[in-house]
Amino acid sequence: MGDTVVLLNELDVVLADSDFFDDYLEDAHRQYRMGYDSVGTGSLHRPNSFGLLGGTIDGDAMVLKQFAFARNVRAVDPVPLQEFEETIVPQFGPQYDDGQRGFWCDSRDLLRVARDFEAEGLELLGSIHLHPDWHRIGPAHERGTQKLSEQPSRMDEYLFRSAGWPLNIICYLESRAGGIAHTYGAYRAPEPGEPLDAVVALKMRFF
Numbered sequence: 001m002g003d004t005v006v007l008l009n010e011l012d013v014v015l016a017d018s019d020f021f022d023d024y025l026e027d028a029h030r031q032y033r034m035g036y037d038s039v040g041t042g043s044l045h046r047p048n049s050f051g052l053l054g055g056t057i058d059g060d061a062m063v064l065k066q067f068a069f070a071r072n073v074r075a076v077d078p079v080p081l082q083e084f085e086e087t088i089v090p091q092f093g094p095q096y097d098d099g100q101r102g103f104w105c106d107s108r109d110l111l112r113v114a115r116d117f118e119a120e121g122l123e124l125l126g127s128i129h130l131h132p133d134w135h136r137i138g139p140a141h142e143r144g145t146q147k148l149s150e151q152p153s154r155m156d157e158y159l160f161r162s163a164g165w166p167l168n169i170i171c172y173l174e175s176r177a178g179g180i181a182h183t184y185g186a187y188r189a190p191e192p193g194e195p196l197d198a199v200v201a202l203k204m205r206f207f
Contacts, residue, residue: 008166008188008191009188009191009200010060011057011060011061011062011166011167011188011202012060012061012202012203013060013061013062013202013203013204013205014061014062014064014167014169014186014202014203014204014205015058015061015062015063015064015205015206015207016063016064016204016205016206016207017064017206017207018206018207020064020067020206021067021128021171021184023067023069024049024051024067024069024128024171025171025182027049027069028047028049028130028171028173028182029173029180031045031047031048031049031130031132032047032130032132032173032180033180034047035047035132035134035137035138036137036175039137039138039139040139044100044139045100046098046100046101046134047130047132047134047173048072048100048103048129048130049129049130049171050069050070050072050103050105050127050128050129050130051067051068051069051070051127051128051129052067052068052069052070052105052109052110052113052114052117052124052126052127053066053067053124053125053126053127053128053167053169054066054067054068054113054116054117054120054122054123054124054125055122055123055125056121056122056123057123061205062125062126062166062167062202064125065120065122066116066117066120066122067128068109068113068116068117070105070106070109070110070113070127071105071106071109072103072104072105072106073104073105073106073107074099074100074101074102074103074104075099075100076099077104077106077107079104080102080104083104084096084097084102085097088102088155088158091158092153092154092155092158095145095146096155102155102159103129105127124165125165125166125167126163126165126166126167126168126169127163127165127167127168127169128169128170128171129169129170129171130170130171130173131148131149131150131170131171131172131173132148132172132173132174133148133172133173133174133175134146134148135147135148136174136175137175148172149172149185150170150171150172150183150184150185151170151185152168152170152185152187152199156168156170157189157190157199160187160189160190160199161189161190161192163189164189165189166188166189167186167187167188167202168186168187168188168189168199169184169185169186169187169204170184170185170186170187171183171184172184172185184204185201186201186202186203186204187199187200187201187202188200188202
């Protein structure tokens with residue numbers, strides 16, 4: 001962020017080119033279709049897509065410049081396994097006692113991407129992850145239970161604060177009129193000491 005001191009609570013806008021999320025959307029759609037096609041097969045696939053966002057600060061705006069995918073180690077790394085078992089499942093519900101639910105970025109990918117961004121003069125601003133309309137297309141016993149949207153869940157709010165990034169984007173996919181519709185929600189994490197539901201919605205603008 002250069003030599004300028006930027007207060008995170010002053011950041012209010014997210015700027016990006018209209019095609020910035022194209023690669024992410026392609027992967028999110030692929031994951032969504034895999035999940036949709038797996039329902040009722042006996043081998044359930046929960047859609048999951050995650051990426052890191054690099055950019056710059058311009059006044060009250062975060063300007064997105066680069067995107068990088070990152071691997072999910074939620075079900076294999078001992079750190080998230082312990083975090084989910086000891087904190088997340090007891091606090092947010094037994095539905096998260098499933099290795100396919102939730103995302104935990106591989107720390108090696110995080111370090112590599114942060115260095116790549118820095119080499120380009122960019123800051124690691126935050127992340128984007130996927131919410132499918134699982135309450136509509138998922139297994140019958142899960143429909144209508146936890147309604148997902150572009151709004152953060154309580155578990156999202158917890159992870160936003162844990163990550164400490166100024167930008168957290170949710171991409172919501174929903175089956176509509178024979179196609180897959182999408183929208184975004186962008187949020188700033190709660191400040192230390194604030195309740196989890198104190199996330200701040202940010203404006204998104206596209207060039």
